[in-house]
Amino acid sequence: MHLNPYGEYAVQLAVELANRPPETTLELVERCKAASIVIDFEVTDDDLAQTLEMLSEWRLIADNTDPETRAKHVNAMLEEASAYPRMTNHVGYGWHLHYRDDQQSLAGVLKALVSVGTALHLVGRGMHRLGRCALEECDNLYADISRNGRQRYCSPRCANRDAVRRHRAR
Template sequence: MQENHYYVDTLRLVTDLTNTPVTDLADLRERCARIRLDIPARPRDLAEVRALVGRWVEIVDAASEERRVALLNALLAEAAAYPRITDHDGTGWHLHYRDDDVPLAAALRAVVSVAAAQHLTATGMHRLGRCALPECRFVFVDFSRGGRQRYCSRVCANRDAVRRHRRKTAR
């Protein structure tokens, strides 16, 4: 399955915002600009994005697929708008699932909810998780081919592999 870069970038952004919380409006603007979400940020957006991150954590940590879908559907309902075809950033025609002239936090909520829905329905509801390394526990979106990602990064996977190897050879 070919992933849409727009969705992948959006899911990487919400993962980044979760694992490394936003510090201030300038930080929020800079991170959103990376995915070409160049909307002026208001002071209220900071609190609303932090609330979105809290809801994202609930979706990631959902105990069942049904719960994950219910939480994601609630987020999608709040972001309901007519889809629009646009080439606002010169990267080619693509769909926007948000109204024009919405605040940054509302736009982010819309793109995150649609990106997650697209990714999870196309690849499987299990493609969100937390790092298996006990001292890490960062969240991740599984973009792997096989859909069996257990760690947030290669660093954590390697650290755990070394730990297992040392335990095994110490016997």
């Protein structure tokens, strides 16, 4: 049984793609397949361009810390990308919900997945659970999935580097 493929995994995929955007259509497809996205339709070079555009929109959500502004951007993305929820067992992997129309492009699937996943992440975990790494020289985004909701770094490596720097400064 699939509980919700649009939550944590979707927002983590958005972070991963935003931090290291795919350079080719083939790379986009491979990374989507590695994230367990079923691609049972034709993919074109337009999908790469549209996905990169969607990631720019999504960065606005991640970079805005004001909850009202963040919600406005998420709602705009949801309006463009998602459809009424529907049950599907389209590839025999088990019944689950889709928040997108059938027969979309890869870019359309990703936009629906990322927008719904981001909305679920923010309302389920807290509106503050997206951000940029606190390490001065790092520009990566992160989705906070920690228990306490206080993540400030994109990775343990950046957190450790900053802790060592603070320690040496004392």
